[in-house]
Amino acid sequence: MKSDRQLTPQGNSRRRLLTGWFERGRTMTVQDEPVMPAVARPPQALPEALFSALCNGCGDCVRSCPYGLLSIEQDKAVLSIDFTECDACQKCTAACQTGALRDKMPCDTLLRPQISLSCLGRQDSCRMCTLNCPQQALAFQPSDSGVQQLQCDDQLCNGCGLCKLSCFHGHITLVLSGEKSLPEQL
Template sequence: MLPRPPKAIDEVLFQQICDGCGECQKACPEQVISIEGGLAQLTLDYGYCSQCGECGKSCPTGALHGSVMDNGLRPSFLGSCQNALFGDCYLCQEACPQEAIELGDLSLPVVSDSKCDGCGRCKQGCPFSSIALSL
């Protein structure tokens, strides 16, 4: 399974309905939607999803007319995490609009799965490349 834009319908149905027209890609102000294999895909390697909903508004097929904004991506924190190594680094936590990241002293951050929506702002907020996003 691949990360889909916000409000993507069930994956099996999405694959049948999305025609790869690219309207969502054109509408995305963050430019994080690409068309891969004829289907819309969220690519958060160099950006984040602002959850603005423009992609869904522009989708003519209904593939992005679901009810869930959460794209399923979750951050994992690598051993190079500055908070785990040295403490006092709050950049990922400060970047998270959902307040889904908890930090302890000299430990890897912990993500609340119920609060996280997979936007990727935490990854963009970390200048040390210590965060990977995966489904």
């Protein structure tokens, strides 16, 4: 039989429920080997193992995104940069009540540009992606063979996707670059 304390409104308050979720996320341990996300997550998502445990697919982040970049797939939030960039407005983080998105996490989607071999910038002076990168994370560098290679500084890039959208020939795709790590103070 359950105690009276558990049956009272105070025992099952919203605050207690949310506190329990936050505590669960704080005490959960990430596996020794990081879990690589299969899809892009919102900018301030926790590492994949924690995100998957906390995101309940409620859709609050989806409704808060002013650009419609988020959707729910398999009961989890997914980021898709197809028609406009993510400007890291953090509205999704503010709307998240489960703690799967946290303002102390870096605003990084983990998406990085991958350039096709037919990129015009490798052959001539097209620099639309580098000119439009708000983080100034992209630069063309000559390779040993003399062909220009696009270099992405992963420390500067936040995965906003503007480089992909500014390439009017479609020679840039965005690929997941790795797993997030927890900051010292979360």
